[in-house]
């Protein structure tokens with residue numbers, strides 16, 4: 001339906017079909033189309049999720065060539081580890097200011113796909129293996145960005161969890177898994193942050209391209225979640241423009257000029273496409289253009305943004321271990337090993353690659369921060385080649401002269417990128433070999449990692465004195481690392497993905513990246529810690545883990561339940577206190593997990609349903625309050641096509657990680673399970689269990705002269721054996737007291 005446009009905005013009805021078709025396509029790689037006759041301007045969209053990638057006119061458009069300089073904020077891998085909604089919102093707002101500075105109307109991010117497998121080449125662009133944290137942090141980015149009147153494009157919707165065969169592969173995912181794992185981040189962002197645009201994924205979902213998947217783009221996104229923005233294709237994700245338009249895909253990027261527009265016009269003329277569908281898409285394009293016109297140019301304070309990038313990078317650093325308090329560094333002689341110390345890796349390759357305004361070098365930053373220590377350096381290995389014996393020998397010799405060794409290791413750019421998945425999770429052999437020799441030396445070794453996706457830490461991490469996971473921390477990662485190593489910043493990052501012991505342990509191991517054009521999400525809802533906890537498998541470091549230079553105590557858990565699930569107003573309020581029990585100020589990330597009650601479906605033992613950060617001075621105590629609603633307890637029932645709260649006892653767990661639960665309580669929840677529809681295919685047991693169906697069936701079957709139920713209803717043992725047969729099947733068995741006429745009468749009465 002086309003409503004009248006506000007004053008000054010062209011009416012879609014005044015446009016020709018050809019003009020309307022043109023508006024549903026870009027005009028070039030990064031611009032929407034203009035219709036000068038009608039006063040419709042074009043707008044510019046640019047990547048990306050952690051920094052602007054505005055390509056100059058005539059650029060290569062493939063992400064490899066240059067873009068104008070912009071602040072490279074930490075990638076999502078690092079932002080996800082901050083667990084800090086306010087900080088991430090600040091980063092989003094800064095991105096918005098940079099977009100205003102470059103006249104960019106829509107920034108193509110954030111990416112909120114779930115890290116299904118650590119092998120996905122684009123994991124550095126995604127926030128977490130968990131939908132709750134992905135949704136909260138993704139919404140924060142959108143809020144920040146759009147606070148500047150710059151639109152976000154939440155991507156890649158949906159089930160785009162690998163790079164292998166990414167434009168053709170069909171993700172085979174059951175609805176419950178989609179609803180519980182792969183859609184909630186999008187749902188939360190759409191319903192709370194109202195992004196201007198959503199970008200559809202490249203892949204197919206259950207056989208249908210995301211770009212022409214009506215269920216995804218219209219039924220769920222618009223009709224269920226109330227999305228009122230525009231759906232844009234991922235670049236090149238449109239395969240059938242008319243089918244895509246009909247399914248709810250408004251804008252095709254980049255435009256297949258002369259092909260897609262002609263197809264739309266022909267479809268309208270032939271009647272194959274209802275013109276109202278085209279009008280609705282054009283309305284959304286015009287609304288986007290109108291929204292963008294509220295944007296004002298901005299001056300970018302490059303220094304301030306660099307400082308924010310540094311703060312955010314430091315907040316995303318996870319201190320995995322710190323034996324005997326080797327960190328923060330105080331030793332007089334420190335040997336820094338690793339080419340990454342002078343050639344840092346801080347972002348990933350592909351469409352998100354930013355041309356940074358500057359890059360902080362870890363070695364320089366460390367030397368500046370520790371003027372009283374002697375900080376020496378040996379590269380130890382090259383980023384590209386195999387082991388270099390000379391470099392390795394030099395590094396081992398230099399390390400022998402030091403009180404502590406700081407080894408900067410990680411994945412070279414060639415190992416992970418948009419466009420391909422990894423085949424293993426190992427650090428390069430040259431680095432592992434060198435690390436082994438360093439660990440054999442006398443000085444304790446602090447390992448500092450830079451990688452966008454999880455790497456294996458076994459077995460060496462057991463012998464390392466400390467391990468810092470810095471992810472790909474953006475252009476200020478070098479100074480952020482120095483901040484944490486020296487204690488200028490007390491680390492507070494927490495893992496937003498599990499670090500497994502072995503690739504074979506990962507939940508999707510047997511189903512990644514699929515075969516013959518299909519990838520089966522066979523692990524279902526058991527993704528990340530949901531799986532490791534369900535099968536009780538040891539991991540290197542659990543989801544939510546991260547140490548601090550101080551310590552925290554959790555006390556005084558109180559759980560209060562009001563309302564009810566059935567009435568739709570269930571509210572569980574969880575209160576507790578956290579105290580800084582150490583000697584320095586620090587930040588704790590309080591995590592709230594729900595242990596699910598037994599249900600008709602297999603459920604993960606615990607799921608993250610809340611978190612918050614608390615900054616505490618030594619000795620300081622803070623009261624923390626988190627709330628849960630019925631949805632936080634619910635599972636998606638495929639049978640009933642709705643969220644269902646199973647009645648029973650739920651465990652409320654508060655902790656410092658998914659495997660460091662500090663406080664626990666249980667709440668009994670009353671809820672009425674939805675009733676199965678009682679038709680001829682419903683089983684005898686289902687009929688008998690139903691409060692209406694049971695008595696109706698018993699009455700229909702009747703009793704004998706002694707008042708005993710007739711047929712099978714008088715034979716409990718038989719019910720145990722064939723009670724799971726549908727009523728219609730039992731009607732075909734003679735002597736059970738159930739006839740076809742009886743079933744027809746019952747089901748007509750119940751239909």
Ligand code: BGC
Nearest residue numbers: 047063108155156234235351
């Ligand atoms: C990527 C998107 C990106 C787009 C534009 C695609 O290849 O998948 O994330 O926004 O290119 O560069």
